[in-house]
Amino acid sequence: MILQYKGVNIFYRDQGEGSAIVLLHGFLEDSSMWKDLIPVLIKKNRVISIDLLGHGKTGSTGSIHTMEAMAKAVFSVLRHLKLRKYIFVGHSMGGYVALAFAKLYPKSIKGLCLLNSTYQANDNERKLLRARVNKMVQTNYKNVVRIGFANLFSAESKQKYIKAYNTALEIALQTTVQGYMAANEGMRLREDFSIFFAKALFKKLVLLGKKDTILNTKVMLKFNKKHAIETKVFSEGHMSHIENKADYIKEVKCFIEKI
Numbered sequence: 001m002i003l004q005y006k007g008v009n010i011f012y013r014d015q016g017e018g019s020a021i022v023l024l025h026g027f028l029e030d031s032s033m034w035k036d037l038i039p040v041l042i043k044k045n046r047v048i049s050i051d052l053l054g055h056g057k058t059g060s061t062g063s064i065h066t067m068e069a070m071a072k073a074v075f076s077v078l079r080h081l082k083l084r085k086y087i088f089v090g091h092s093m094g095g096y097v098a099l100a101f102a103k104l105y106p107k108s109i110k111g112l113c114l115l116n117s118t119y120q121a122n123d124n125e126r127k128l129l130r131a132r133v134n135k136m137v138q139t140n141y142k143n144v145v146r147i148g149f150a151n152l153f154s155a156e157s158k159q160k161y162i163k164a165y166n167t168a169l170e171i172a173l174q175t176t177v178q179g180y181m182a183a184n185e186g187m188r189l190r191e192d193f194s195i196f197f198a199k200a201l202f203k204k205l206v207l208l209g210k211k212d213t214i215l216n217t218k219v220m221l222k223f224n225k226k227h228a229i230e231t232k233v234f235s236e237g238h239m240s241h242i243e244n245k246a247d248y249i250k251e252v253k254c255f256i257e258k259i
Contacts, residue, residue: 005076008059011051012077016042019110020086021256023049024074024094026116027183028145028172030056033091033241037249045256048086050077052097054179056171065182067093067190071101078108087111087203087259089252091241092214093183099193102200111203111259113252116238118215121192130188134181141177145169152238154211164242198227205230205255207248211237230255 003010013031021041023034031049041047051058053065053073061069074097078086087110090098095117102109122130137144149172150158158165197204206224208217210233217233224231232251236243 002057003077003080005073006061008053008061009057010053010059010073010077011057013038013049014046014081015049016044016046018045019256019259020078020083021045021047022074022078022086022088022098023047024052024088024090024097025049025055026090026092026094027187028055028149028175028180029091029094029168030171032056032171033168036241036245037089037252040249040253041256046083048077048081048083050074052094052183054182055175060176060178060182063178063182063185064189065179065186067096067100067186068104070097070183070186071104074101075105084108085110087113087256089113089115090117091115092117092238093187096187096190096193099197100190102202103193103196106200109200109202111205111255112197112200113205113207113255115207115248115252116209116212116215116240117206118220119193119197120216120220121190122188127188130184134184137177137180141180142173145172145175145180151213153243154237157236157239157243161242168239168242194223198223198229203255203259205232205251207231207240207251208233209237209240209243210235214238 054060088098095114234244
């Protein structure tokens with residue numbers, strides 16, 4: 001389905017009946033990443049999966065897509081569907097957007113699951129890297145995407161899940177340069193949601209990968225333990241929906257059923 005928003009199309013899917021579950025994909029992904037989870041969830045829930053700004057079939061609204069701007073675009077879809085309360089599941093960047101949404105619209109959130117995602121802001125080193133990469137993609141886009149995407153998987157995972165890896169890479173390469181740069185800059189500028197997330201009253205679940213090279217898993221585990229945030233650690237890396245598919249589906253399903 002398509003919704004017009006600020007002069008661009010927002011693509012979304014609305015499936016099933018029951019409690020509203022909102023699924024937000026990560027950087028250089030689209031809503032198809034949820035293809036294995038949706039059939040499980042729609043048995044008892046209404047599931048809305050959305051292509052975020054500059055990704056999939058959704059257009060770009062500018063040169064910077066802040067997490068708040070993406071959250072407001074998501075809100076436009078949910079308002080259009082006349083939904084008021086929802087549970088979010090966000091993968092990587094989708095988790096950052098879900099956190100921004102929760103801060104903007106706190107009374108609407110029943111639960112939030114961060115999948116291979118974090119409430120932490122980028123440190124200065126990571127911010128410099130994002131700025132550097134945004135210059136590189138202007139002249140060497142496909143190679144930058146291929147290298148960055150490969151870093152999300154271990155060498156073993158790339159071979160073990162080669163078909164899923166190639167499919168996900170093809171989707172990544174279809175993202176426009178503007179979509180890449182706008183989201184990357186938005187992530188670079190995002191605020192730290194650590195204290196907000198710890199103090200929030202909605203239900204929480206953090207799903208991490210033991211071999212994830214993108215997130216600071218050790219620091220997150222320490223923080224989560226201190227604040228009694230439910231956490232599960234899978235055996236592989238940043239792409240749990242591919243590398244630990246059965247485990248991630250089970251944990252998300254249980255989380256939603258508890259709420």
